[in-house]
Amino acid sequence: MRSYLKMLVATATLTGAVLCAAPAIAQPGDVPSSGDDRATAVAGNKVGKDCGTLFAGSHALAAGDLTFTVDGSNTYIDITAIKDGVEVVAVIVKGGPAYNVYEVADLGDLAWLDLHSPLVSSGKPAQISHWFACGVKDTTTTTTETSTSTSTTDTTETTETTTETTTESSTPGESSSSEVPSSNSTAVTTTTTSAEIAPVAEDDDLASTGFNGGWLVLLGAVLLLGGGAALVLVRMRSARH
Secondary structure, three states: OHHHHHHHHHHHHHHHHHHHHHHHHHHHHHOOOOOOOOEEEEEOOOOHHHHHHHOOOOEEOOHHHEEEEEOOOOOOEEEEEEOOOEEEEEEEEEEOOEEEEEEHHHHOOOOEEEEOOOEOOOOOEOOOOEEEEEEEEOOOOOOOOOOOOOOOOOOOOOOOOOOOOOOOOOOOOOEEEEEEEOOOOEEEEEEEOOOOOOOOOOHHHOOOOOOOOHHHHHHHHHHHHHHHHHHHHHHHHHHHO
């Protein structure tokens, strides 16, 4: 009986010792040390696509948005510049079983030097497995429209053509010529002018010369009558015989 009680007491003591020791053993893995006053160490793992969850409205920035260097041991990061139009919210550095979160409010002004992952059992930062920056980028595009007004002026050139007409004194039956210069060639037009025929003058328009031919008309009439009478007498004589 006494041996049984001693066994129960020993078992309970051992179990209590194990339970008391368990939190001390598990704590180093549950609460990692950042090793940097500017950072907060968190157990587990995060990647760039988790930016929206870590910091609402943010996304993982491209490598070209930052100017940075990583030392030869792949342990420390220096960020010296940020591209215009880019706003960084935080930098996450993963190494070992945890990651460090560097918020910009804690980093202060650039440059941000010696960023690293949480400490491991050696008391030094773990080598960087990956790192990324969360932020926002100004995607507003300003478009400037320039209106160009083209004024078209129609210019009408008026060419005055001077026509020189050369008229030579002409007599009836001779020709007179006219020359009309052109802007491209000289055309010579020859016009033949015939002698103008004067209209026949009416009796009333004849010039008076002082000569009167009325008696000649009377003489002709007498001769005609005399000839006619002689012809009648000859025929009558011929009829009697």
